[in-house]
Amino acid sequence: MSSTSSERVESLxxxxxxxxxxxxxxxxxxxxxxxLGVFLPNELEMAEDPLLLRIPKSNLLSPKNASIYxxxxxxxxxxxxxxxxxxxxxxxxxxxxxxxLGSKSPWYAYLQSIDIAGSSxxxxxxxxxxxxxxxxxxxxxxxxxxxxxxxxxYIEACSFASAQKLVVPIPEVLELDKIAFGTDLDRQEVVDTxxxxxxxxxxxxxxxxxxxxxxxxxxDDFHGLALVPAADLFNHIQPSMxxxxxxxxxxxxxxxxxxxxxxxxxxxxxxxxEEDEGDDDDDEEEEEDEENSDEExxxxxxxxxxxxxxxxKMEEEMKKENESEEDSDTxxxxxxxxxxxxxxxxxxxxxxxxxELAESSKCCDVLLVRPPEKQYSYEVFNSYGNELSNPYLLQxxxxxxxxxxxxxxxxxxxxxRYIKDIKSKMSKDKAKQFxxxxxxxxxxxxxxxxxxxxxxxxxxxxxxxEHEHDHDHRCCDDDGCEDGCCGEEEEDIPESWQLxxxxxxxxxxxxxxxxxxxxxxxSYNDFKRNFKSAKTERKREKVVxxxxxxxxxxxxxxxxxxxKSWAKDRLARYPELVASPHRELIxxxxxxxxxxxxxxxxxx
Amino acid sequence: xxxxxxxxxxxxxxxxxxKCPICLKKxxxxxxxxxxxxxxxxxxxxxxxxxxxxxxxxxxxPTFSYTGDLRPHYPLTPRRPIPxxxxxxxxxxxxxPISEIKNDRIGRIPVHTPKEIEKIRKVAKLSREILDxxxxxxxxxxxxxxxxxxxxxECLKRNCxxxxxxxxxxxxxxxxSVNEVIxxxxxxxxVLQDGDIVNVDVSxxxxxxxxxxxxxxxxxxxxxxxxxxxxLVETTREALDLAIAAVKPGLAFRDLGxxxxxxxxxxxxxxxxxxxxxxxGELFHCQPNVPHYAKNKAIGIAKPGMVFTIxxxxxxxxxxxxxxxxxxxxxxxxxxxxxxxxxxMLVTEDGVEVLTARFDDSPGGAVPRI
Numbered sequence: 007m008s009s010t011s012s013e014r015v016e017s018l019x020x021x022x023x024x025x026x027x028x029x030x031x032x033x034x035x036x037x038x039x040x041x042l043g044v045f046l047p048n049e050l051e052m053a054e055d056p057l058l059l060r061i062p063k064s065n066l067l068s069p070k071n072a073s074i075y076x077x078x079x080x081x082x083x084x085x086x087x088x089x090x091x092x093x094x095x096x097x098x099x100x101x102x103x104x105x106x107l108g109s110k111s112p113w114y115a116y117l118q119s120i121d122i123a124g125s126s127x128x129x130x131x132x133x134x135x136x137x138x139x140x141x142x143x144x145x146x147x148x149x150x151x152x153x154x155x156x157x158x159x160y161i162e163a164c165s166f167a168s169a170q171k172l173v174v175p176i177p178e179v180l181e182l183d184k185i186a187f188g189t190d191l192d193r194q195e196v197v198d199t200x201x202x203x204x205x206x207x208x209x210x211x212x213x214x215x216x217x218x219x220x221x222x223x224x225x226d227d228f229h230g231l232a233l234v235p236a237a238d239l240f241n242h243i244q245p246s247m248x249x250x251x252x253x254x255x256x257x258x259x260x261x262x263x264x265x266x267x268x269x270x271x272x273x274x275x276x277x278x279x280e281e282d283e284g285d286d287d288d289d290e291e292e293e294e295d296e297e298n299s300d301e302e303x304x305x306x307x308x309x310x311x312x313x314x315x316x317x318x319k320m321e322e323e324m325k326k327e328n329e330s331e332e333d334s335d336t337x338x339x340x341x342x343x344x345x346x347x348x349x350x351x352x353x354x355x356x357x358x359x360x361x362e363l364a365e366s367s368k369c370c371d372v373l374l375v376r377p378p379e380k381q382y383s384y385e386v387f388n389s390y391g392n393e394l395s396n397p398y399l400l401q402x403x404x405x406x407x408x409x410x411x412x413x414x415x416x417x418x419x420x421x422x423r424y425i426k427d428i429k430s431k432m433s434k435d436k437a438k439q440f441x442x443x444x445x446x447x448x449x450x451x452x453x454x455x456x457x458x459x460x461x462x463x464x465x466x467x468x469x470x471x472e473h474e475h476d477h478d479h480r481c482c483d484d485d486g487c488e489d490g491c492c493g494e495e496e497e498d499i500p501e502s503w504q505l506x507x508x509x510x511x512x513x514x515x516x517x518x519x520x521x522x523x524x525x526x527x528x529s530y531n532d533f534k535r536n537f538k539s540a541k542t543e544r545k546r547e548k549v550v551x552x553x554x555x556x557x558x559x560x561x562x563x564x565x566x567x568x569x570k571s572w573a574k575d576r577l578a579r580y581p582e583l584v585a586s587p588h589r590e591l592i593x594x595x596x597x598x599x600x601x602x603x604x605x606x607x608x609x610x
Numbered sequence: 611x612x613x614x615x616x617x618x619x620x621x622x623x624x625x626x627x628x629k630c631p632i633c634l635k636k637x638x639x640x641x642x643x644x645x646x647x648x649x650x651x652x653x654x655x656x657x658x659x660x661x662x663x664x665x666x667x668x669x670x671x672p673t674f675s676y677t678g679d680l681r682p683h684y685p686l687t688p689r690r691p692i693p694x695x696x697x698x699x700x701x702x703x704x705x706x707p708i709s710e711i712k713n714d715r716i717g718r719i720p721v722h723t724p725k726e727i728e729k730i731r732k733v734a735k736l737s738r739e740i741l742d743x744x745x746x747x748x749x750x751x752x753x754x755x756x757x758x759x760x761x762x763x764e765c766l767k768r769n770c771x772x773x774x775x776x777x778x779x780x781x782x783x784x785x786x787s788v789n790e791v792i793x794x795x796x797x798x799x800x801v802l803q804d805g806d807i808v809n810v811d812v813s814x815x816x817x818x819x820x821x822x823x824x825x826x827x828x829x830x831x832x833x834x835x836x837x838x839x840x841x842l843v844e845t846t847r848e849a850l851d852l853a854i855a856a857v858k859p860g861l862a863f864r865d866l867g868x869x870x871x872x873x874x875x876x877x878x879x880x881x882x883x884x885x886x887x888x889x890x891g892e893l894f895h896c897q898p899n900v901p902h903y904a905k906n907k908a909i910g911i912a913k914p915g916m917v918f919t920i921x922x923x924x925x926x927x928x929x930x931x932x933x934x935x936x937x938x939x940x941x942x943x944x945x946x947x948x949x950x951x952x953x954x955m956l957v958t959e960d961g962v963e964v965l966t967a968r969f970d971d972s973p974g975g976a977v978p979r980i
Contacts, residue, residue, distance in 0.1 A: 064907065073862045076719040076897070076910040091717075112864065112907045173860040173911055309645050312631050320649060357930065358883060 021115035026061035039241040044386045059372040062362040068232030069096030088162040093230040098218045106177035116235040125217035126404030135586035142579040144397045147416045179210045220403045228271030243387035247411040256389035262370035417507045420572035439530045452503040454550045455521045513605025521554035566610040573603045616640040617651035618779045621703030657686045671935045678790035678945030683799035690762045705779035710893045719897045721915035729817045734965035737821035740764040741812040745973035750804040750830040754786035758797035773813035785811040792940040792948040804830030820894045823966035824952040837980040845877040846924040846949040857962035863898045864908035870922045871904035880929035887919040912957045921952030
């Protein structure tokens, strides 16, 4: 495109004024934090209206709002694993098709502001040299180097595009004319053709993925993920660690009602309401019940005759009800949280937009929660997630940060090698018995250990030396809140025992490590006698507490020694870096990981 | 003898003896299950009563600020009965189109099978016949209720259910929209005047499918001699034709609005935004949603087998609309005239088939601009 960046910003702002509320004095300019950023003229009084952006959900670029949505829904997948209408896949495909429409897309002005060709290439499509350099890194440990899933998605996307070609032209990035989609294809052959002949298209597709994934917000149960014009312009600021706790530094929060009917998208579902209505008679009775309970005071009995007096009285009552309804309407309108919408609805140029913006439940908001600072030239920052470690930042947003407090280094590989060593010195039967312990731990032990540790942490809250990821993770932040964590403090529990052996950013290791090592040491006789016979949750808790949680100082020391050897082993396994396209970034990533491992080694 | 409850949101048979005393005075028996049915339907029911002062031509909303000269003329005639053998849509009894509400917004645009399309063609043809009958009737001196009576009779003659009847408790069998009324006008005692325009919007339900079409007719020669009115009506007619010409597989529904608004703007007219074209089929209204204004964000791409309406409403003045307190009648905000035309069409393999196309002898039709 020939338009300059400032022209693009101008048309984006124009789009925003036609399709959303965008605070007048916000400026979109290039930022030292990368690309464009959003700035305020100066430090704001927080008493001011915090609303920076409000956009009706109907104006988001979500799969359900995209022109091709009916085609996505009707499409019968070649590969059942890939649901093209679903969340992330759906947004990506929708964006590809909207971009292909050029100026005919209602989101043209917005899409122009995204530098898709300049977006990062997903790590899993990096060169073999890059991948070689990433061996032993956390990216490798988290299995983020495999391109299988991405290629499956690509094949399905191309197959969809091919199936629609009589109806909608195939977007260039999805056009693989040497592959006969719709016929019986051998997956491996297709993969080979793509890699050998369409590498550039695959990379371009990868850039679309990055561009979209790094920008998408979780909206609600109906829209799922969507692009929110302008909300994605805010740059990321990383959290800090204050007294062992992660603290967000963002200036804004992204807010919207997530709990809507997933079928119709409304807060109050028509659909589910109707669902209960199978039997008309029931419904009628319910209505009557309501009616009667409303009129509890003047218990209306079933009347035998409607008189003119009755009608008169009824009309008066209905008039009163109407008035009180209007009253309550005005009351809700004056709800302090809604104040800003009142000023919005005065926009006479766009009355339909004003009406949409007045219904806050059908909009997404970007709210200022913290004034921007002079040291950043009053740039307004978002946090893309205060819990994201570098590997996930890289995967989702294409960048890493220095000193990421969420980083940690897994020692799972070393642990499994250790276990393998132990078992290799055992007879077949003994090794089987050893596995029994791990199976039990998998089934019951790990969860119990987590429970006991949580309890202990709660007790020790006052003097807490432990690393504790107490995320200031707000509901409906960037990634949404799937687990109802709002307001609740969240402790970092490793997702599985296999991944529990790790070193955190500050050089600590999870408390979960020691019980696991105790288990490995536990004699089979002790295990058989105490653990296998524990049939109730309480008994199992008791044995875990007695045999796995408790240990002597000396044991802790020897365990730390063991882990130290694992950390050293991992350190030694980083490959010599060769020249590769992302060598610099990889080096920075690796240095940070090495520092973390070194912290544990130095401590013990 | 059980009778059917007169509450349009109930529709059940009842043994009750509870009757509306006002109707009774006129010798009409309107029975309600109980006072709850009476109460919840009162606002609709009372529209068939004469005024308190006994007047049989009155304005039911005297305090409402009407934007133009047109007023409602009540009382309405009572709901016209449907013989038992006619197949009813799901909302006929209670007013709630439950299947439609359930289907709403799931994003699927129905694609009909050849067998279904055969049926839809039949239904569409009948609906054209019915509209044409009304078109022949339109002249100065008849009331919009006369049109309703005729449409109802013509529907029953063909074993069709008039789809508007009791749809969300709409009281009549057709919508008649006069002058500044954009759409959803309720037929009443208003007498059509020379110089008026009236839109007749016919929808019928037959063989399990709905068909939907409308036309705006000039009333008398005075209307045809008014350059503004002719510009309005003819531009709207053309705008619909232009939009139809763009329909083929691959059409993005959102593009139709650009075509319509371009033609409207060129002729100094505005496009109503509140009301849209829609899919039809087993449901009266379903996906796709077809806005008529430019730069809309309609969802969906046309595929062969889809059936939907385009029904642009163009205004001489402002595009903005306001609703009468009857909760149906939509008029222009500035009281200036509004016209509408509607066809129902089928997307074919290589283009479009206008299912509700005019016959050679259909009344109405284009007149030259002045």
